[in-house]
Every structure is written in C-alpha cells, then in structure tokens.
Amino acid sequence: MPILKQHSTKESSKAGMAPGTLIGISETEPAKTIVNCIEFDDSSLQEYSIVDIKNLKKIENDGKIRWIEIKGLLDIDKIENLGQAFNIHPLTLEDSLNTYLRPKFENFDNYFFISLKYVFFKEEITSKQISIIVAENVIITISESEVPGFENIKQRIKDNKNKITKSGKDYLMYMIIDMIVDSYFLAFESIGDKIEDIEDNVLKNPDSEIMDQIYSLKRQMIYLRKITWPMRDMISGIRRSDSEMISQTTQIYLNDVSDHIIQIIDTVETYRDMISELREIYLSSISNKMNEVMKVLTIIATIFIPLTFIAGIYGMNFHFMPELGWALGYPATIIFMIAISLVMILFFRKKRWI
Amino acid sequence: MPILKQHSTKESSKAGMAPGTLIGISETEPAKTIVNCIEFDDSSLQEYSIVDIKNLKKIENDGKIRWIEIKGLLDIDKIENLGQAFNIHPLTLEDSLNTYLRPKFENFDNYFFISLKYVFFKEEITSKQISIIVAENVIITISESEVPGFENIKQRIKDNKNKITKSGKDYLMYMIIDMIVDSYFLAFESIGDKIEDIEDNVLKNPDSEIMDQIYSLKRQMIYLRKITWPMRDMISGIRRSDSEMISQTTQIYLNDVSDHIIQIIDTVETYRDMISELREIYLSSISNKMNEVMKVLTIIATIFIPLTFIAGIYGMNFHFMPELGWALGYPATIIFMIAISLVMILFFRKKRWI
C-alpha cells in the first residue's frame, strides 16, 4: 500500500467493537484467502492446499515440520477456524488481520506471535505485513497477498529437507524472518540511488522538483523509522524468550538477524541524516542563486541609473543651458559616462561581485 | 475545551488551599452532576439513577458488577458523599475534578485510580477527562459531561451480561479504557485528512493561510504529545500492579490496549515529523517564489534599463550631435537596441533563468 495510507492506522474502523472482532483492516482490496501447507521431514516432503480447515484440528507430533501459509485476508471465517484449530487467541488473529500493526513479538502459552513488514520498492517504499505464529507442531504465516520471497524459502526446504528437519521448526522460523529482513537491504539500494541522483542535481539545478523529491524521501524515511525501530524489540523479544522452542544453534542465527536489524536501523538513520543534509544544501543553493540574481540586477541598475540621469539632465528643455551649445559637450558627456561606468565596475570588482 | 485553554493548568485557582479541597477546575461551565448506576450479573441487569447517595454506603459482595457513572462536576457535595461512601481519598476526588490532570494511574489500598482523556475532533482536537475508580465491588467513572462512547459499552453489557459477568469487573474496566483509547484513532483520521490537504496545497499556493493551518496542527500535536505519552506509564502501571483485581485473562486484553497506546504515540510522533516537514516545504516554497519574482524583475530591468539609457542619450539636446542628423541613425539605433536585448536574453538563458 502507498506510504501516506501506511501512516494512518484505520484502527478507527473498529472503534467501539468488542476486542478480537475479526475484520480485515487494510488499504488495498483484500485478496481471496488461500491456505497451503508444506509438510516435511528428513526424507519426505508434501505440498498441499487446505480446504476443509476443521479437520486440521489434531496434528499428532509425528516429527514432521509443517508450514501453513495463509495468503489473502478476505475469508475471515477460514482464518477464524484455523485459529480455533490451533488454539490461537482471538487478539492474535485480530493483529494478523490488521495490516497497520507495528512489528512486534508476543509470547503466549502455546505459541509465539511475530509480526513483521516485508518491504519492496515500487516507485516508493511499500510494505506487506507478514504475521508468523510459531506453535508446537506448526508454523503459520499470514500475509495480505503472495510474498515473492516465500518461493525461495520453499525451494531451499526442498533442496535441504534433511538439514532443515534436523535444525527444527525454529530454524524455519529464522529462515522466514531472515528473508523479510533481507527485503530491507534490497529496498535501501533503490533509496541510495535516489539520494545519489539528488546529490548530483541539488547544487546545479535547485528547482522545486528536487524539493519534492527530497520531501518524498523524507516521508519514506519517517515511515521506515516507524517500522524498523520496533524490529529491535521484536528480535530481542524472541532471543530473550527463554522458551524451549528455540535451540542453541538457532540462537546464533538469530544473533545474525539481530545484527542485520541494527544495520538496517543504522542505515535508516544515516539516510535520514543525509536527506536532511540535502535539504540544507538545497536551501543554501537557493540563497546562492538569489544572491546571484540580485547582483546582476544591482550591477546593471547601479551602472545605468546614474548614466540615464545624466542623459536626462541634457534632455531638459531649459532655454539657458550653456553646455548644450559647446562643441565638445556631447563627446565630453559620453566620456564622463564611460568614466562613471568604469568606477562602478572597479567598485564591484573590489566587492568581488564580478 | 479548546486547545489553548487545555495547555494552561488552572491549578493556580487552588494555590494555597488545603490539599483535597474539592473545587471543579475546568474551562467550560460545569454541568449539573448526574449519578447513574448499572448493576448486573449473568442473568439480571438494572439501570437506575442514584439520588440519595448516602444509602450507597454498604454494598454487600453479592456477585453483581456495578458501574456508577457520574457526569457533570457542578454538585461537588454529591461527589464528596460518594467518595466517603466508598472510602475514596480526598486527593483522588480532587484529581477527578481537575480536568487539567495528566493521564495517570495510582494504586491505593482499596482501589485503583485511572485518569484518561477521551478525545474527539470538532474543528480541532478537543478532550474530555474521564476518571475511573476501580474499587472492590464497583467501578466508578467521573466525567465532565456525557461521554458518547459509554452508550456503546452499555449496549454491549446488555447484550453480553453473561460473558462480561464471568470475565469480572476488571474486564469492564478494560472495556472503558479501550473505548477511550479508540477515540484517538478516530481523531487521528481527521488530522490525517488535514495533513493531506496541506500537502496538496503547500507546493502550489504557499500563502500565509497555510502557515496558519500548519501552526494550528503543530499546536494540536504539542497537546496530543502531552496527553498521550503519560498513557504509556498509566497502562504499564495497571499491568505491573500485582493486584489480585486483574485476572490473567484481562491481562492479555490490557497487552492489546498497551499495543494501541504505543501505536497512538507512534502516530503522534509521525504526524509531528510530517508537520515539521510541511513547514520546511512551505518555507522553501516561499523562497522559490521569491526567487522567481526577483528573476522576473531582474530580467525586465536588466533588458530595458540599458535601452532606456540609449534612448536617453539621443534625447539629449546638445546642438552638436552628428548621429542625430544621419539618415540611418534611427533605424541603426533600433537595431542596436534589439541586438543588446538578444545578448541579454542569451545571457539569461545560459544562466537558466528563462
């Protein structure tokens, strides 16, 4: 969804309702809800679509890892059924459906809830919310629509089902978080290019279009700040949750993700500082241009106004103006005018205006 | 009450009085005090108005939940009697009557005190203070005047008296807090619209009316910051109060409210940043306009001042000016003038002024 919409919250549409009332809150038209599952252990792997959600209820602990991927928030019934099947709190489901949610981590008795924004660049920074529920036997992801990065993860699962099964479902959770975090680095590249473009132009052509671009970048940074800083609390929430759900091995990978998140926040802050710098340069460029305009006006006016005055003097029609009769009156006047101009020019040179 | 009034505190009117002196401190004319009660358990529900407050004294623990709603701060006697009936500290009553109070949570031996601002948008952000006293057998709310959102809560009680009775009076407290918190999301929508309006206009028509609007928004944000940040301490005060008054189930709902409060603060900060941006754009737009004005002046003046000078030369009345007698003097002069103009225009084009 576009930036400006992302700033508003639309919680307003639920004011006064009971908590846990499930309504999809998103800017874009909600997409049809599709529920797929990928189920694997070290030797086998199955992908299938889930239609009859109520049968999901009893998943025995058969050593298999299951990732249920829900995409599209239109059919709230399906999501509600799924929530009941896995004993998910209505408030968690409500959060999953609210695409204005801040990134967060919440630890329930029987599952964790993680909410994150996947970002991509399409004219400007745009985001897609992904909710991850890590329960005992299953990982459930809920997203507004298809997430391109998921394909890549599925491929890696297929290629390494042995290794990933051994690492456990917490490693799968890590893979999903890591993919989302990586999406920021991709987006930063586009922003970095825009900053370089503006840098190249701001001193040469400080026109109002550049101001517009700077403002657009600044707004995107405000948005990125808003969604990246909470990721720090989110990741440290996961790391600190002394849950048995996260193995020692995965902890090291989460440290790495945590590094990346700090690097993301660092980059957002750095870009923000650089954009502020650009605006300062823009403003001082305008001042410089204005100064130059004024100098041109002042030089021309200051040279010619006195000369025009002299010409005006000898354009007067007094009957008794002796100079008018002098043979050398005209050339002497012209020479006097040239002398005045030269004095002015020397004055401007001394002032370093020309 | 209007914003500017909201910034002042009017504590001054009580300087030098004994603590706990009950005086209604509010900007608007205080309204007549009305005391209503809604009393329910899983099977029955009664609504009635309380006139003789002294009889309230002994409420046996009959398993019923009671919500006493006081609206209007005119009849301080009534409020004082009620305070004595429920053993409320005079300082709490004083806080309830002071509509300039900062949102806060305070834990007394026999009750909690919660103070919050309900906001709504009516030309600009306006607030109404709501105090909530959560005692053993009863919830008491005190507000300056009728709070529209209360109707909705009462309706939900009537529809779900069974469920709410089971959840306990702490759940009712949650419902009231949640309704107040939701009022911010409704208000933000109006502010967001105003920001978008200004965004649309600031680059096109940076007139002083827009400055006025930006300033008005900025002031509202200063006010919102002032009343929203303390809500964070308030909610964490409730959550940390290891009181037996709050059940495990309600804790989860309070977490959700806490999320919303963080989101509210986030939005206030984001709007504040965006409004600051708007002012920057406004200022640079003015600079741009000024630059454009100066360019027009400079171009016109710089072209015509030298030409007028030349015309002035040949307007002089010297008797001996040979050029005046030349047959081609006039057309040559005109051509010379055109040549100068062209040089000037080329100069301006090179400078990218035209």
Added chain:
Amino acid sequence: MPILKQHSTKESSKAGMAPGTLIGISETEPAKTIVNCIEFDDSSLQEYSIVDIKNLKKIENDGKIRWIEIKGLLDIDKIENLGQAFNIHPLTLEDSLNTYLRPKFENFDNYFFISLKYVFFKEEITSKQISIIVAENVIITISESEVPGFENIKQRIKDNKNKITKSGKDYLMYMIIDMIVDSYFLAFESIGDKIEDIEDNVLKNPDSEIMDQIYSLKRQMIYLRKITWPMRDMISGIRRSDSEMISQTTQIYLNDVSDHIIQIIDTVETYRDMISELREIYLSSISNKMNEVMKVLTIIATIFIPLTFIAGIYGMNFHFMPELGWALGYPATIIFMIAISLVMILFFRKKRWI
C-alpha cells in the same frame, strides 16, 4: 532577582575559600535577618520572635511542632549560631545562603535539607530561594526575604492545629513544599497570557518588538527549565529516603506534589515548544511580507519600465523619425502602451501575484 542575573552563579566570589565559609551570595541587597518561631500542639499555639539564639540549644521532645522561619540573609552570625544549635553541617548553611543553588534534596544523619525556588511574576519570572531543614524536633526555613505564601500556611496552622499536630511535622513540611510548588501555577498563568498576546500579533504585525518579546519568553523558559527539572529529583529524593521522618499518610500527599511537579515540567516543555513555534511563525511572516514587498516592486517596475523605454524612444531627437510625423503616431503609441500593460497584468494574474 532578574533573570539574567539568575543565570550567572556568583559562586565565583567564593573561589578558593574553605568549604562551609558562610557568605550570602545573592544579587539583591541582603535583608536584615529576622528569626521567628511558631510552636504548636493540638491545643496550644504560640508565635514569637527569637533574639537570643544560643538558648535554643536544647529543645526537649515535648510533642510540640516548631517552625523556625529565618528571613533575610544579612546577619550571617545568627544563621551560624542557629546551625550550631541544631547541629547543621556548615555545607548546608552555605547552601542556604547561596541563592544560586539548584533545587535539591540532601539527607544528613540528623536532618534533611531541601532547597526550592518560589517563583512569582513581576514583568518577568522572578524567583526567591527557600531552604527547608527538617530536623527531629523542628522545621527551619531560610529565605532571602518575606515569602507571601507563608502567611497563608500560618493561618491554616492556626485554624487546624489539631489536625496538623496529629499529621506531624512532615505534614507541615508538605504544606510548605506544596505552597512553593503552587507558586509555579500562578506564574504560568501570566506566561500563558503573554503567549496568547504574541500569538494574536505575530501574524498581523511581525515587527522586531515581537521578536524581542519572544526572546524574553524564551530566556525565561531556559531559566524555568533549569529550576524545574531538578525538582523532580528533589521530590523523589524525599519519597525514597526511607526515613522514619515521613509517615505513610504524608507519602500520599507527597505523591500529589510529585504529580504537580511533573505537570510543571510538562507545562514548561509545552510552553517552550509553543514559543519555538511562535518564532518559526514570526520568521515565516517576515518572509511573507518580504515577498509581498518584492511583488509590488516587481509589478510596478515591470509594467512601467518598458513603457518608459517606449516613451524614451520617441523622445529621441533624430531628424529622421517618420513615426513622429504621423498623425496617429501619438494615439497609436498610447494604445500600444496600454496593450503592453494589459499583457503584463495578465501575466501577473496567471502567476497569481495579483
């Protein structure tokens, strides 16, 4: 004392002296030292002036509360004697005499020391330092000069000696602190009025007098920040001092004072933000005015400079200028000039300058 003086510290006059050297450091001429005492229990009350300070030494614990009020810092000997009588550390006395001291709380073995600024508005914010020593049998206050609010407290003691004796001397301490804290609310009202005045004028008449007023307010805010923030540490120092000197009952009253102090700091910060806003508006108002001035100049110049040039052309004295002989030369020129003016006016209208 006036603001600017209040910023300097005058500690310099004591550089190199031994610690505890008692010198009154204040801007204004120190007043003669007067020592009064009010002594009361639930049934009796006496007020008297203390002249022979050395006899004060042994106060038996007779259940009476004593408040010794010292006003005027001229007779340092008296204060020194009093300090010895009650076993007050020389550094405490030194602090009491230093009217540049930051608000603070210090816990000694046999007493607490509290230092606060009483403020009032007299053209600008002005302060008076009050030191409070809370010892086992007595409360001592030291102030530069008469404090108006003390009269009110004494009256309340006389009216409620029973209740106050029961509450203990810590309640008297609370009454004094509360009175000082209330002085800020009174001062804020005057500042709030000034801000409203400037708000009304800044958009209409942004002259340099307003800049002056804004600067004066800003300086007062810098001063208020400096003296209000430390009050937070002061009050929490008192509340945390797990002294048996403070009863459970008084703790609740101190919580209330603490609320007020936070509200004071909040108001200072809010006013500071609003004053900063006012300066921004002032500056953009000036820019707007400048823009308007430039537009008037540009419009007039841009219309008349070309016309004057045309008039200049036909004012040239070339012998052969066929147009001059045409019968319609003059009216045609005038019409041409009008046409040019209209084109210019349309251009300005398109640019929305007129």
Added chain:
Amino acid sequence: MPILKQHSTKESSKAGMAPGTLIGISETEPAKTIVNCIEFDDSSLQEYSIVDIKNLKKIENDGKIRWIEIKGLLDIDKIENLGQAFNIHPLTLEDSLNTYLRPKFENFDNYFFISLKYVFFKEEITSKQISIIVAENVIITISESEVPGFENIKQRIKDNKNKITKSGKDYLMYMIIDMIVDSYFLAFESIGDKIEDIEDNVLKNPDSEIMDQIYSLKRQMIYLRKITWPMRDMISGIRRSDSEMISQTTQIYLNDVSDHIIQIIDTVETYRDMISELREIYLSSISNKMNEVMKVLTIIATIFIPLTFIAGIYGMNFHFMPELGWALGYPATIIFMIAISLVMILFFRKKRWI
C-alpha cells in the same frame, strides 16, 4: 592553549608506539619540570624542592601528609623516575603527560588517578590540565605549568595544618579538586559578560562582527561541554570507589563538589541555549533590516517610476500631441502626478509600510 588546538588531540603523534611510551603531548612549548614537596602534620610543616628523585622510594608511614607538586612536562625522565618510586602504572604517567586527555577517574590497586582541566579566561576560555595521583602516603599533582590556585591551597594548609592533618590526605585531595572546580565559576563570569554585551548589540547593530563573536562563544561552549560532562563521571567515580582512602567526612565535601559540577554543566547548557537564541535573533534582525531596505527601495521606486513614465510621455517628440499646446497642460500634469503620489502613499500606509 587556544581553543582550536584544544579540540584536536595530537594522539596522532603516538600512533604505532608501545603503550606507556612517555612523550609530552601538548600544544605549548613544554616547561622545565620542577618537583616540589610540602610535608606536614598537625604541628610541623616543611616545603622543599626534590632534586634526587630516586631517594624518594621508601616513605615510611610516619603520619605526615605529603603533597608532591610536579609542574612542567619537559623532563620526562624525572616523571618516569617518580612513577617508579611510587609504583605508578606507565599508562597513568602517559595520561598525565597527555594534555588532551578527557577528565577522568581511574582506580588502581595502590592509587587513584584523577585528571581535570583548570580553566581561566584570557580573551577566550583556556585550560590547563592537572593530574592528581592519590597514593597511600602521598598526593602527587602533575600540571603543564604553574597553577595560580595552588598558592591559595598552600596558604590554607599553613594556616590550618592541624585541622587538615586530622581530616586526612583525602581532604587535601578535595581541596585541590574544589579549587579546580571553582575555576569554572570564575570563567563563567567572563562569558556571562560577553553574552550580555552581545545581547545589548544584536538587535541594534546586527553586523557580521557580532556573528563572529557569537561563533567564538559557541565554539568555546562546544569545548566546555566536552570537558565538563566527563567531570560528572569523574566525581561519581571517586564517590562510588568504595575505597578506604576516603573518609565519611570527606564524602560530604565530595557531595558538595558534585553539586558544583552539576551546576557547572547546567550553566554550560544554559549558556549554550542562550547563545543559540542570540544567533536566532541575529538572523531575524538581519531579515528585518533587509525587509526595511527593500521597503525603502520599493516605496521610492513605486512612486517615481510611474511619474517618470508620465514625464516621458510628454517628452516625446510627436508632431501632433494636442496636450502639449494646452495652456493648462503643464500644471494639470503636475497635479495629476501629485495625485498619483498621494494614492501610492495611502496604499503604503494601508500596508503599514510607512
């Protein structure tokens, strides 16, 4: 040393050397090293110069307090020998010789190390580094050159050797620190005077010299911030060091020094805010002046340009210009010109430009 030099660090000259390599790092020419000692107990006092440093090695614990004062950093050998005599870590000696060191406290097994800046005002704020080593039997101070304040301390020792011996060498340490801290108050007075000067001039004569003065003050504040904030950590380091070296009595004096340091930091921050304010006023004064200049130009130009145009019209040489022959043509034109001027003046008055 002058400010700008003080900002650089000159650590660079030691890059790549072994730690503890003793090289005097200072901007000014290092002075010859002189080592004096003052040795006293309650009844006797001796001052002498130390030449043969190696004999210092064994100082028996004879109840005497010794203060070894080293001034001048030229003879590094002497300092190195002294360090070995008292078992001082080479890194401590290195820090003592590095006059760019940040104020700090460091706790070694057999001594504390304290580093501070003594400041004084000589055109601008200038500092002199003083290192204090508090060992078991001795206090060693190391300074670039003579410190004027030391004379005063020595005099106080001579006058009160009894009292100071009883208080212990930690009290002597306090006296030295207190003297250094007091040097800031003296320097602030000069800065405060400069601020007042600028305040008086900035609204009247906002010329570029004032900008220069503001900038100079701002730079000095940047420097003062840099050296004052670390003093807070330094003093709390000493106070927290649960060393037996510091007696209960001296702790109270250190609290007082700590108060002064906070007051110093407060003053630096306040001055910094005030200087920022001054710059804002300077800038708005310039804008105001510019506005006034532009108004004068606009008024003159706007009145006379149309009049000159009219004069130009009747200066044209068309043969058929009926007005020229009218008897009242000239006076009517003059009256018309006056009328136009009056309209213009009314217009400017309405705009409140004149």
Added chain:
Amino acid sequence: MPILKQHSTKESSKAGMAPGTLIGISETEPAKTIVNCIEFDDSSLQEYSIVDIKNLKKIENDGKIRWIEIKGLLDIDKIENLGQAFNIHPLTLEDSLNTYLRPKFENFDNYFFISLKYVFFKEEITSKQISIIVAENVIITISESEVPGFENIKQRIKDNKNKITKSGKDYLMYMIIDMIVDSYFLAFESIGDKIEDIEDNVLKNPDSEIMDQIYSLKRQMIYLRKITWPMRDMISGIRRSDSEMISQTTQIYLNDVSDHIIQIIDTVETYRDMISELREIYLSSISNKMNEVMKVLTIIATIFIPLTFIAGIYGMNFHFMPELGWALGYPATIIFMIAISLVMILFFRKKRWI
C-alpha cells in the same frame, strides 16, 4: 572505498541465500587472498606463508603465539578451509567477508570475533575492515588488503618477543586493536585541518564551493559516527566477557583503548558540532552579503530615481512651461537636485547603511 559506497550495505546481493553463504561483499575489486603466519615464543620467531591450509588443523598447545594474517578476500575457498581448520562458525566467516559490517564483538564458545574499521585519509576518510578472531592457540586477522600498520606491529613483536610472549596472545590482540584505534587520530588531524581552512574562508568568501566542502565534511562525519559509536559496545563487550582469555594485565591496557575510543567519539561529536556551526555561519554570511548588495542597489536607486524624474519633468515638451524660460532655471534645478541627494545621504547615514 569511497564514502558514498560505504553507506550502502550491499547485503542486498545476498538476499535469499542460506546463512553462512560465503561471498565477498566489498566495493573494490577483491584482492588475491594471501595467508601469512608469524609464530613466536620468548626465544624464537618464524614468519612463513601458508599455502596448504588443511594441514593447519591440529595445532598443539606448544606455548607459541601464532598470528595468521589473511589479506585479500578473493579466494573464498582458502578462508573457508581455514574456518574449518579452526572450527570457526560460518556466520563469523560471512561477517569477515562483508566489508559493510558494523564494528562488533561476538563471543563464541571457542573464540571471540572482533570486527573493526581501520581508517585513513586520502582526499576523504576511507576505511578498511579488519576482522580479528582470537582463538585458543592463535590470532587470525582478515582484511580486504594490506594494512600498513601491521608492519609496525610485526617489528615490535620481533623487537620484544620475550615481553610479548609473557604478556600472552591477548596482549597481541590489544596491540592490533590499539593500532586500529590510533588510525582514527591520524585521520582526525586531516579533518581538523580542513575545518580550519573553511573557518578561515567562510566569513570572507562564502561561495558555493565552501558549501560543497562543508557538505563533504558533514557526510564524512555521518560516516564516522556510524562506525565509531559501535566501537564503544565492541570494547566493553571484550572487557565484560569474563573470559579467561584476557589477563588482568591486558585489562588495564584495554581500559586505555576504551579511553581512546571515548575520545574518538567525543572528537567526532565535537567536529560535527563545529561543522554545523560552520554551516550556520555560511548561511548568515550569505544573508549579510545579500543585505549589502541590496543596500547598494537601494542607495543608488533611491538617490537617482527622483533626480531622473525631475530631469524628466523639464524634458517635457509643453509649450507653456514658464520655468524653462527663466535664466536661473537650469542652475536652480541642479542645486535642487544636489539638495535632494544630500537629504537622501543623510537619511541613509541615519539608518547606518553608509
């Protein structure tokens, strides 16, 4: 690598890959990987190049200190083999290869990982990443290319192998960190010189080239902030890691490094403040210049425009203009013009414009 490149992160090139995938991420062309080892104890020292990395596997604890220096990140295989030989986690190797990494410290079971930036000045601040792995028997450093400072360390090892062997490999680690930290002081000197240059020019010649230089410095400061602040966490990570790897003696040296890092951060902040000041001065210089330009224009225009008007009056061709026939008309007009000029000049002098 140049600054702008250093801000981007290029993590993007690894988005979607498995963690621990080893790809060299750097801006410059990666150099061929060379692996050298220096191996010494108190009596012997050997330097050799390592070609067959797999034989490295078993290093017995023979009391020798080994420093393996890897330079150039082209041959990832070699680095991977080395990692396996010493049981280094793939994520650590990945970090070593990523030259955009933030300085950090990470504590693994069998080694520490330290990452730092070595800086140098070559037109602008440029950095080179150095990773240090401190394992049980060996220190491994990984750098993009040759690090000049390493030569110096090797020389010091050769000269003091006895002392360094006794101090242990943690002392060698300290020497490397210290050398890197010293590189900042060298770079600061160049920046300090640039700041002084700009300071000298900004008031005299505030042209746009200076703006460019200020912006370049500002950007370098943004970069330096980004890489210096994390060094604080890095060093305190090492100091707090209650590892037996760090001896008590080395701890004291690490304290010294920690001091230097704080001093580096301090200097970065100070330079940043000073550069901000420079920009403020630049902007106010421009305003001052503009003011001066406008004054010249206004003075000239305001004097001559009225005079030209008067000349225009007597240039009109009305038949009946009595003044034209007066013998003293011309000189009287000239005198009147001079009088007007003088009045104007007095007016400007009163306004202090000339």
